[in-house]
Amino acid sequence: MELSLNHRTEGEYTVLDVGGEVDVYTAPKLREKLVELVGNGHHRLIVDMTKVEFLDSTGLGVLVGGLKRVRSHEGTLALVCDQERILKIFRITGLTKVFPIYDSLDEALQSEA
Amino acid sequence: MSDVELHLPPDVVYVGLARLVVTAAARQSGMDSARVEDLKIAVSEATTNAILAHQRVEVAMPVVLAFGPREGQFQVTIQDTGPGFDPPVDDVDGRDWTKEGGLGVTVIRGLADDVSFVREKGTQVNMTFAVGFEDNGNGRG
Numbered sequence: 001m002e003l004s005l006n007h008r009t010e011g012e013y014t015v016l017d018v019g020g021e022v023d024v025y026t027a028p029k030l031r032e033k034l035v036e037l038v039g040n041g042h043h044r045l046i047v048d049m050t051k052v053e054f055l056d057s058t059g060l061g062v063l064v065g066g067l068k069r070v071r072s073h074e075g076t077l078a079l080v081c082d083q084e085r086i087l088k089i090f091r092i093t094g095l096t097k098v099f100p101i102y103d104s105l106d107e108a109l110q111s112e113a
Numbered sequence: 114m115s116d117v118e119l120h121l122p123p124d125v126v127y128v129g130l131a132r133l134v135v136t137a138a139a140r141q142s143g144m145d146s147a148r149v150e151d152l153k154i155a156v157s158e159a160t161t162n163a164i165l166a167h168q169r170v171e172v173a174m175p176v177v178l179a180f181g182p183r184e185g186q187f188q189v190t191i192q193d194t195g196p197g198f199d200p201p202v203d204d205v206d207g208r209d210w211t212k213e214g215g216l217g218v219t220v221i222r223g224l225a226d227d228v229s230f231v232r233e234k235g236t237q238v239n240m241t242f243a244v245g246f247e248d249n250g251n252g253r254g
Contacts, residue, residue: 021129023125023128023129023132023157023161024125024128024157024161024164024165025125025126025128025129054132054153054154054157056154056157056158056161056217056220057158057216057217057219057220058161058217060216061216085147085150085151085154088151088223088224089154089220089223089224092219092220092223092224093216093219093220093223
């Protein structure tokens with residue numbers, strides 16, 4: 001089970017590409033990455049989950065933690081996700097009302113700007 | 114048919130193995146792929162809770178998963194011997210989203226066709242999933 005995390009800058013946004021499986025075993029790496037990015041001044045984040053193969057509530061919790069962190073710096077955290085199996089757990093938990101979620105990175109970059 | 118049992122050491126590294134084995138058995142029982150995805154997440158949630166329950170009180174005993182097909186359904190039981198917890202009442206709209214934990218039970222309830230929590234010498238989570246023929250209407254199950 002692997003988790004891949006790569007970030008890059010797109011204009012004023014930092015895009016974090018997440019790939020692989022996010023569960024209780026791998027989520028600490030995602031949490032560390034978000035803490036590191038926010039700590040380094042990246043307060044406008046887009047987490048691209050297009051390549052995520054699995055995500056459960058531990059991963060949701062880490063994303064909520066990331067949102068809290070950026071908001072404490074008046075920042076934003078948007079998600080890119082086009083996979084129904086993942087969107088489903090955002091709906092079940094009510095988190096679709098908490099995160100802006102976009103179908104594609106282009107849409108996220110345009111809408112968040 | 115008897116259930117298959119999986120005894121997992123209380124280490125989070127094994128949650129992925131639990132997902133892999135239970136979903137393989139569900140596919141073998143004829144569950145459709147969309148439903149297998151739901152099952153996979155629910156198993157991950159319940160196994161995570163069970164393993165963390167053992168870790169919190171430093172119980173080294175294994176977490177036990179028992180699973181198998183039953184009359185057109187697929188049943189999974191996950192038993193821990195931790196101190197237990199009261200499953201939270203679902204209140205998605207009124208939920209304090211700033212809390213990072215506690216979403217697992219909400220997810221399980223949202224995905225399983227039926228779920229019960231039994232507290233006796235730990236917590237037993239019983240989840241039932243229709244094998245999923247209702248979507249294609251071929252009358253099985």
